[in-house]
Amino acid sequence: MTQQDRRRIAAGLAERLSYAEIARRLDRPTTTITREVARNGGPAGYRPQQAQEATIRRARRGTPAPVRAVASPGGTTEQELVDMAVGAGMPRTAARVHHDLMLSRDGRRTAAELARRLSVSPASVSVAVNYLVQQGYARRERDPRRRRDIYVIDNDAWYHSVLISRRQTLETVRATMTLAETFGLDSPVGQRLSRTAAFLERVSLDMIESADRWRPLLS
Template identity: 70%
Template sequence: MAVRAGLPRITARVHLDLLQSEDGRRTAAELTRRLKVSPASVSVAVNYLVRHGYVRRERDPQQRRDVYVIDDEAWYRSVVLSARQTLETARAALASAEGAGPDDLVGQRMARTGAFLERISLDLLESADRWRMLLK
């Protein structure tokens, strides 16, 4: 499902492996061994997951290596980030509609689009805040 949603295949496998680990933690070496992929593939996948907030990197001071950890609030942050990006799009559409004017057909379309996206985004942000406690 993650691949169909646009996540690269190896990245999806790394994410799923971390989700299914008992403590939500793995080293790069463990991921490489478990998934039978190259260290470079794991590195690219983990960097993507870290950049998008699904995983965080922790340093193991005794072993001098990174440990990758699933963050329990990653889904919350992901939903909020997506909703905020959509809200930016909505506000840009509304600004465009305002510039075109209410009598312009393109302006009317942009106004409808902006209003829809704004309402959906605000609802999603509100819902994410309301249900955040389920992740704890």
């Protein structure tokens, strides 16, 4: 991603455009925009110059230490689970933090614990946790005695992540319908886009109905 791309992302955020609309204007996948913003301060704190400099620093540092290749009884390793999450669109450090929280005894870690266990910087942990919180995979709690944040993953995390995913899908639906209307609902392009929006909306509604129905399994 170029510095000009990052300036256009910042401009889109300032206009309160959805990630899907920004991605369309840059001709990039929505997940690319989501990861870029999450890694670099979130929607309110995104700055193109700082994002460019942070990318250069990450490239110089190289990739983080690998996850242990510990096999489960079914033969799947921890590394494979992280790779699956990355393949689904989650930033790698966020996937590693999420995985480590899942494997902790009580689903809780401090930033210092995560940085030490994963051999990454506290800043990288902060960016990763911001992404996980935004996506509903984890939450922050404050330890008033030690004045530090504790990052938590609990049974309801998956339910909340479904709710957030649904909201993001509905943003895509709205953006797609707006574009369909721009082309004209009677035009071939408008019809294609409106059918896409209808499909995504129906899937989104089914998703939340299913999540509500099966939520007791998490209790």
